[in-house]
Amino acid sequence: MPTRGFPAASVSAIASERSVGSQVAYNGDQLTIRRLSEDAFKGIDVAMFAAGADVSLLYAPVAAEAGALVIDKSSAWRMKANVPLVVPEVNGGDIHANEGIIASPNCTTIPLTMVLDALRKRTPIRRVVVSTYQAASGAGRALMDELESQTEAIAASKTPEVNATSHQLAYNVIPGGWKPDADGYNEEEMKLVAETRKILHDPTLHIAATCVRVPVPIGHSESVLIETGDKISASDARLILGEAPGMIVEDDPHAKLYPTPHGVAGKDEVYVGRIRDDISSSHGLMLWLVSDNLRKGAALNAVQIAEHALEMGVI
Secondary structure: OHHHOOOOOOOOOEEOHHHOOOEEEEOOEEEEOEEOOOOOOOOOOEEEEOOOHHHHHHHHHHHHHOOOEEEEOOOOOOOOOOOOEOOHHHHHHHHHHOOOEEEOOOOOHHHHHHHHHHHHOOOOEEEEEEEEEEOHHHHOHHHHHHHHHHHHHHHOOOOOOOOOOOOOOOOOOEOOOOOEOOOOOEHHHHHHHHHHHHHOOOOOOEEEEEEEEOOOOOOEEEEEEEEEOOOOOHHHHHHHHHHOOOEEEOOEHHHOEOOOHHHHOOOOOEEEEEEEEOOOOOOEEEEEEEEOOOHHHHHHHHHHHHHHHHHOOOO
């Protein structure tokens, strides 16, 4: 928020009892954490929740009742019918429909919907198949720390410990780790499907996903196959995506130019490359996208929702 010049007159940090009294850095200063309670939201205009679904279900309505616009990063409210699920570049107008709570999508859904929305302005999207390559940070600090310790252990010819996820992540990829359903898909994959349909206002969109955890600290990548109504050539797609808000095209494989998690970490935009015609379909397009899952996939999108709500007069 400080780096974007968000006009906050004051900022409060609120957390559970175990964190009360601790300090967090904000805009060159330190904020002392206050205890989460039903009275904590008095006088608050915007409440950004990043505390997990259980806490959000309990306290987001309390904050909204106190007069705050709640912007929630958990999965708790995303699929509620009366709660907008917003990517500002895609469906910022949905903010008007809020009843006190706005949900911010999953970290893989956000960049995917930005790409799909830009392309569907040219022609309808018929089908999407996406495979994600998700960084350790998407699962929290514990897995980030474990990836580092596992890598150090392997380098020292020691057996790495596995505690934070189902399998060793260092020198490995994990095609799961999320709760599976009866059909073999997992909850992360189905979140991506359901949230994409809701954000694009396309409940019948044909979309399927495979989500994979990879040994990368920060930055989610996605390999995407998109089938469209009318053919969009790879060259046209580069122009369309290059002009879309919040996106940067890096696409020259012969010059080894394409986005990578390492190159994108710390940046706000969604990067797109490896744009090419699908040789198996007359109306298909294939591409690779990468974004910082802690920025556009999380904190930045929430701040952008607040910015849009302010511009729209909702706050």
